[in-house]
Amino acid sequence: MTAVAGRPAPGLRRRAAALLHRRPLLRLSLLLSAPLAWLVVAYLGALGAIFLTAFWTTDTFTGEIVREFTAVNFQTLWDEPVYRTIALRSLGVAVAVTAIDMAIGLPMAFYMAKVARPRHRPMLVSAILAPLWAAYLVKAYAWRVMLAEGGPVDQALEPFGLSGPGYGLTATVLVLSYLWLPYMILPVYAGLERLPGALLDASGDLGARPLRTFRTVVLPLVYPSLVAGSIFTFSLSLGDYITVKIVGGRSQLIGNVVYDNVGAANNLPFAAAVATVPVVVMLGYLAAARRTGALREL
Amino acid sequence: MFSVMPDSAVRIRDLRKTFGSVEAVAGVDLDIGDGEFFSMLGPSGSGKTTVLRMIAGFERPTSGTIELGGRDVTSLAPFDRDVNTVFQDYALFPHLDVLRNVEYGLKVRGVPRAERRERARAALRSVRLDGLDGRRPAELSGGQRQRVALARALVNEPKVLLLDEPLGALDLKLREEMQVELKSIQRRAGITFVFVTHDQEEALTLSDRVAVLDRGRIEQVGTPAEVYERPATAFVAGFVGTSNRIGAVRVRPEKIHVGIEPDAGSGGESGGPAEDGPGRDGRAEGGAGTGDRHAFGTVAEVVYAGPATRFVIDLESGDRVVALQQNLRTSSMDVTRHRGARVRIGWHAEHEFSVPETGAGTAPAS
Known part of the structure; x- marks a missing residue:
């Protein structure tokens, strides 16, 4: 900038800055217009387009999209038992993955936040984040190798007279749990780190054994963080179709139905209708989560 | 007990x-x-x-x-x-x-x-x-x-x-x-x-x-x-309170009487304000500078602190002591003008104490 000493007429930048200083509303709209446009057009717009498309149909003969409003896609979804089965299966997978990640993630996060030495914590967080640096596909295929017949998992279980789960729904749940575990650990870790250690001391001091302290002090206070983590694991599992393709054998989830209708069947409107199912489920989930105050933890 | x-x-x-x-x-x-x-x-x-x-x-x-x-x-x-x-x-x-x-x-x-x-x-x-x-x-x-x-x-x-x-x-x-x-x-x-x-x-x-x-x-x-x-x-x-080192002994600040009585003088003494100018010793009984031990020094600092006044005094012996005087008669902050004044301080022998001066905390006491 130029020197102030001579007090020359204020430059354009200076005058603009002064104007912005006087008008907070203008300042705010300049700051937010670009991201807001992105949010509305690209993000919500796409979602709206999907929802709109779901009410159109495809001409089975020409493959052209017929832009006439009809609920026939949703009717099919509801009437065909196979879709209901797939939807429930997908829901079951998402619930199982979330439950497994909670069961594994909570003790790990507790160790990281409350037991490990403070100077080791950044290292542990990095270790949790490290798998996220590897490509999703590579990790999924790595599991395919591990779970192959006679593969490492089979070999490891052999001495105990057991064998690996092979490809199928169990493998899908296993791999999805592995993939989304960091998304559970990190919010729970953040929540636990904010929990003062003195509260644990106080509970023990008042006569509570560790398990009781966990139930009556740790769990209620970390609950919103758990819900926050579960939003990630749940929604990511609900939308997945690649893992199940790679390790799921012949199992199908909602994502596969969407994918097949976009690709092979060339029925975009029906794919859109199927895609609204997880969206609706997630909206219900978020509404429930909101009541716990968990959305403040995100 | x-x-x-x-x-x-x-x-x-x-x-x-x-x-x-x-x-x-x-x-x-x-x-x-x-x-x-x-x-x-x-x-x-x-x-x-x-x-x-x-x-x-x-x-x-x-x-x-x-x-x-x-x-x-x-x-x-x-x-x-x-x-x-x-x-x-x-x-x-x-x-x-x-x-x-x-x-x-x-x-x-x-x-x-x-x-x-x-x-x-x-x-x-x-x-x-x-x-x-x-x-x-x-x-x-x-x-x-x-x-x-x-x-x-x-x-x-x-x-x-x-x-x-x-x-x-x-x-x-x-x-x-x-x-x-x-x-x-x-x-x-x-x-x-x-x-x-x-x-x-x-x-x-x-x-x-x-x-x-x-x-x-x-x-x-x-x-x-x-x-x-x-x-x-x-x-x-x-650590517990302040202690003044005077020669080989120590005395607490509030046990030291300073030969300055800024207002109204001490009790019966008559003839003008009893405050001692530079070079004069406070000799009033029951008032300033009493006690069976004495030392002379110069006021380096005076701090008015509401209920009491804190004097920092450089003694002729080279020790620096802090003395705390209750503001019983002092009604204003005029005490501060005694900075630089020569004073006599007094204390009682029974209030002296001594500690091993070989450096703090060498032996566990219990």
Whole structure:
């Protein structure tokens, strides 16, 4: 900038800055217009387009999209038992993955936040984040190798007279749990780190054994963080179709139905209708989560 | 008197705790009597809180033993010890309301609902906190939280109550109020209080006995008067109050009379203001510069501090002393014009004390 000493007429930048200083509303709209446009057009717009498309149909003969409003896609979804089965299966997978990640993630996060030495914590967080640096596909295929017949998992279980789960729904749940575990650990870790250690001391001091302290002090206070983590694991599992393709054998989830209708069947409107199912489920989930105050933890 | 009681509430023998290479507690022996208000006083890092945490069971000693009421609890978990703690920042459960916080210990021990309600309410009444049962800790003031923390610990009727700088977070006015209240609660409940503080005035005001700690060792244990009037070591003399070194002896600031009486003079002496100009000695009996010991010096600094005035005086011998004079007759800040004045100071031989001057904290005192 130029020197102030001579007090020359204020430059354009200076005058603009002064104007912005006087008008907070203008300042705010300049700051937010670009991201807001992105949010509305690209993000919500796409979602709206999907929802709109779901009410159109495809001409089975020409493959052209017929832009006439009809609920026939949703009717099919509801009437065909196979879709209901797939939807429930997908829901079951998402619930199982979330439950497994909670069961594994909570003790790990507790160790990281409350037991490990403070100077080791950044290292542990990095270790949790490290798998996220590897490509999703590579990790999924790595599991395919591990779970192959006679593969490492089979070999490891052999001495105990057991064998690996092979490809199928169990493998899908296993791999999805592995993939989304960091998304559970990190919010729970953040929540636990904010929990003062003195509260644990106080509970023990008042006569509570560790398990009781966990139930009556740790769990209620970390609950919103758990819900926050579960939003990630749940929604990511609900939308997945690649893992199940790679390790799921012949199992199908909602994502596969969407994918097949976009690709092979060339029925975009029906794919859109199927895609609204997880969206609706997630909206219900978020509404429930909101009541716990968990959305403040995100 | 307490140290000779056969069964002390807390008995600690050669307690040590090292964190890595740091020796936080370096051999502490203590006997705390039943119903005693016992303070551990020391600067931060002196190990006082670590000792307290070991009594509570939050830290395991590296070596040494802790007995509570004659029972060795050294290796017991906190939930198996008959002590309760008031934490420095209260550690109230944020998701529970006041009543549930206070009930917590009783609930954990399986006291039936009606009884624990009753007892929790009584405990809240005893700390004068009625009608806030449904509030969450976040909705309370600092002083109220302090009371909830106290009630939560007292409701369990522990043999020993541990208090870790419980008043540290309160402002001065409230702190003084809570001091009085703590003392009266302790007297009423008859519970042994082990009170950790770095505030020497607080320790002297509240305690039956005080242990002064430095660098993981106990420097002195005694009544407040003993610790203040007859410090055992140079560290105690310096940490508990201010001590002036005059030649080979030490004298407390308030025991030194300064040969300046700014207003109205001393009692019967007549003829003009009795304030002594430079070069003149205050010789008024009962007034300035009295005592059977004297020294001369120059006023280097005068600080008016409300109820008292603090003089910093450079003696001819080269020692610098601080003298505290109550502002009994001084009605204004005009005392400050005595800066640079030559004065005579006096004190009584009986107020002199001496400590081993071979450097602070060389030997464990107990």
